[in-house]
Amino acid sequence: MYYIGCDIGTGYTKGVLLSEDGKIMASSIIPTNADPRSAGKVIVEELVEKSDVKKEDVAGWGSTGWGRAYLPMDHKDLSLINCIAKGANFLHPSCRTIIDIGAQHSMVILLDEKGQVLEFRQNDRCAAGSGRFIEVISEALQVNIEEISSLVLNAKEKVNITSQCAVFAESEVIAHVNEGKPVDAILAGIIESLGRSLVAMAKRLLIEEDIFVSGGMAKNRALIEVMQEHLEEKLNPAEPEPQLVGAIGAALLVKEKS
Amino acid sequence: MIFAGCDVGSLTAKALLMDENENIIAYEIMNVLPNPVRSAEEIMARTLKKAGIKMEDITYCISTGYGREKIPFANNNISEISCHGKGAHWVNPAIRTIIDIGGQDLKAIRVDSNGELVDFIMNDKCAAGTGRFLEGIAKTLNVGLSELGPLALKGKNPISITSQCTIFTQFDVMHLIVEGADKADIAAGVAKAMAQRMHKLIRKVGIKKEVAITGGVAKNQGVVKYLQEIIKSEISQFKEIDPQVMGALGAALFAKEEYKRKG
Numbered sequence: 001m002y003y004i005g006c007d008i009g010t011g012y013t014k015g016v017l018l019s020e021d022g023k024i025m026a027s028s029i030i031p032t033n034a035d036p037r038s039a040g041k042v043i044v045e046e047l048v049e050k051s052d053v054k055k056e057d058v059a060g061w062g063s064t065g066w067g068r069a070y071l072p073m074d075h076k077d078l079s080l081i082n083c084i085a086k087g088a089n090f091l092h093p094s095c096r097t098i099i100d101i102g103a104q105h106s107m108v109i110l111l112d113e114k115g116q117v118l119e120f121r122q123n124d125r126c127a128a129g130s131g132r133f134i135e136v137i138s139e140a141l142q143v144n145i146e147e148i149s150s151l152v153l154n155a156k157e158k159v160n161i162t163s164q165c166a167v168f169a170e171s172e173v174i175a176h177v178n179e180g181k182p183v184d185a186i187l188a189g190i191i192e193s194l195g196r197s198l199v200a201m202a203k204r205l206l207i208e209e210d211i212f213v214s215g216g217m218a219k220n221r222a223l224i225e226v227m228q229e230h231l232e233e234k235l236n237p238a239e240p241e242p243q244l245v246g247a248i249g250a251a252l253l254v255k256e257k258s
Numbered sequence: 259m260i261f262a263g264c265d266v267g268s269l270t271a272k273a274l275l276m277d278e279n280e281n282i283i284a285y286e287i288m289n290v291l292p293n294p295v296r297s298a299e300e301i302m303a304r305t306l307k308k309a310g311i312k313m314e315d316i317t318y319c320i321s322t323g324y325g326r327e328k329i330p331f332a333n334n335n336i337s338e339i340s341c342h343g344k345g346a347h348w349v350n351p352a353i354r355t356i357i358d359i360g361g362q363d364l365k366a367i368r369v370d371s372n373g374e375l376v377d378f379i380m381n382d383k384c385a386a387g388t389g390r391f392l393e394g395i396a397k398t399l400n401v402g403l404s405e406l407g408p409l410a411l412k413g414k415n416p417i418s419i420t421s422q423c424t425i426f427t428q429f430d431v432m433h434l435i436v437e438g439a440d441k442a443d444i445a446a447g448v449a450k451a452m453a454q455r456m457h458k459l460i461r462k463v464g465i466k467k468e469v470a471i472t473g474g475v476a477k478n479q480g481v482v483k484y485l486q487e488i489i490k491s492e493i494s495q496f497k498e499i500d501p502q503v504m505g506a507l508g509a510a511l512f513a514k515e516e517y518k519r520k521g
Binding site: 010035124125127132136163 | 293422433
């Protein structure tokens with residue numbers, strides 16, 4: 001039997017197909033494009049096609065994230081925090097702290113030795129520490145999100161970004177471009193600002209090692225380095241695909257419940 | 259004699275020309291260009307063209323707004339807070355509180371019977387409650403910024419919006435659209451949330467009658483309607499002059515005063 005976990009986020013929809021023995025048979029990531037219904041439909045089709053597993057052989061469907069209710073299957077709605085915790089514990093059993101950087105919300109989750117959630121915190125008031133912050137800036141600078149990390153790591157200077165608000169930071173970035181500041185130096189300032197916001201949030205909890213990082217921005221080496229510097233702790237970005245942690249957790253949870 | 263006020267904001271540039279008898283000759287509004295100096299030059303050129311006069315005809319010019327210190331043709335610059343107070347008082351001397359909502363800030367300004375500044379409060383840390391907020395929502399709703407106000411007035415059942423952050427509200431709106439909520443009810447909910455957010459800030463300076471609203475967001479009748487309900491007071495709206503040029507008007511009035519004072 002097989003299990004499918006989907007994480008329908010505000011930015012991307014992620015899905016994994018898991019075998020009975022907990023092996024990831026297929027995974028897929030597609031943009032949600034403000035349409036969770038069709039994103040849910042497409043992700044299921046892609047998983048089935050990639051794995052060659054028939055829909056009839058899928059014994060359980062788990063759905064989480066912003067648009068979880070719209071997965072067009074008879075599914076279980078799961079809390080994103082529990083899914084991320086489950087996925088993190090599966091991929092990195094020694095982790096006690098998870099820093100998840102999502103498009104809308106970023107969160108810090110503390111786990112016990114068994115992987116149970118002890119405490120969590122998320123930026124639910126302001127987008128300053130979220131992935132959307134970087135998206136807004138990369139759109140303004142017309143830089144591909146994947147390129148940001150290497151640009152920042154090679155930057156010779158760092159522009160000081162004073163706005164915390166993502167909307168105002170965008171204007172600030174445009175002003176810096178107009179003044180002729182190099183794009184990599186501006187991005188270095190933005191990554192510094194995002195890293196500080198995330199570290200400030202993490203420091204409000206009593207975080208313990210190992211620290212695991214999930215969500216799309218975990219792939220950004222420059223951000224990981226900024227956070228390591230301010231936290232003075234080593235961070236472990238999810239491997240191989242940090243965006244899939246929630247979907248993996250959803251598949252595992254639904255497997256347990258089936 | 260011609261007196262000029264030039265207001266370069268974060269999103270729009272405004273200029274206004276008046277004669278020595280304080281008759282408004284012309285004014286213009288445009289979206290800013292990437293560089294504040296170029297924005298100032300362009301908006302002034304457009305206003306001069308409308309008035310049919312040349313830059314050399316300007317007797318004295320005051321600049322204001324976010325880019326005010328960089329304007330090469332201005333004789334002096336004055337903060338937009340003073341200019342908004344001055345402009346609004348000139349239009350209606352009974353005004354004591356001015357709520358000014360620009361592209362990137364929200365201000366409440368209290369003036370005395372002479373139009374002099376008494377107190378003010380400002381939010382420029384967060385886009386919630388500013389023009390940028392409405393701009394973001396209009397984009398998510400896929401309507402023009404100017405359509406947002408009329409749409410909000412059509413909404414009979416404003417949907418409660420709990421997020422303050424512009425970006426989070428955009429996600430909320432996105433979700434409401436997916437759920438099939440009525441766009442007019444969403445726009446009404448957004449206008450109400452914005453009015454509530456504004457009220458939280460402006461009540462700190464004390465709302466003394468009469469109250470006026472200026473700046474670009476003053477054009478959103480939905481926001482004005484809900485703000486009137488919350489503060490339980492009529493809000494004066496400038497019909498004869500665009501509320502967005504209040505800062506440029508105040509700057510032109512200061513230009514005249516300063517010129518006369520200097521002799």
